[in-house]
Amino acid sequence: MPKRRRRKFPLYYWLFLLPALFFFVNVVVVPFFMGIVYSFSNWSGFSFAGSKFVGFQNYADAFQDPQFLSSFLLTFQYAVIMVVCVNVIGFFLALLVTQNIKSNTALRGVFFLPNLIGGLILGFIWQFIFSKLFVQLGEKLHMTGVLFNWLTQPSTAFWSLVIVSTWQMAGYVMIIYIAGLQSIPSDLLEAAEIDGAGPMKRLAHITLPLMMPSFTISLFITLSNAFKQYDTNLSLTNGGPYNTTQLIAMNIYQTAFNRNQYVLAQAKAMVFFLVIMVITLVQVRLTSKREVEM
16 A cells, blocks of 8 residues: 655644644643642642642542532533523524525524623623513513512522523524534435425434534533633622522632632632543533434
8 A cells, every 4th residue: 555645734834823833832731731730739829939749638628618519510500401401492593594484594693693792791781681671570560470680599590590691602503503404415305205204204313313413513512611601600690699600610710819729729620621521522422423424
């Protein structure tokens, strides 16, 4: 067999690559490995000189923090609900805007628009809706049992965070599903229709199996973003009431910058990273096995 020739990249390729690679190494790679070192020390947060190796003490302290464990469980619950809600809504929005209707282009823009709003701004907008608009509507319509300030009650505050995040992300996932739907050969669907397959059978036996690459990408994005949620959590509820909506990213931030326990926060962040890595790798592995080649 002939030897595989090594591809040679021209000089301009490296000129374009090196600046991005330089910033990636200095902003992501180097701080990541420095964080690993800090998590095994008693670093004060200012100078590493004089710091001592303390082994897994910071990790043990992290798991002894009840608020950290509570935030971890809440984040798992939030991530599971977000994966279901965002992908189900995003998929059906994609089905809607790929139909032969005159306003499908405008609807795509409308559904995608919330994703263009930053998480902080989005949280403040919905904070006004829940705290002001809901209260006034409840009083006018005499529905104060349903329309009240959702942000003051632990159960409704959590669901308000889910609603806002779903509203923001569903449009983004919709775009991925639109690309997947448009890649399905139309003659395959037409042949199934001629053979007597109804809309639900075509969806279950043709559309969904051929959409698995899109599901793999969308589930990965939704899962990782749900676990890393911080900005909307900060501006909408700020972890309240009584820390009942404090997700893990906010707990790590407050441990570092409110309590000034930098090494403990770094140990929490490393645990958080490992959990996300394992979950996302398993998810990608499982969904990739179900992909069907056309």
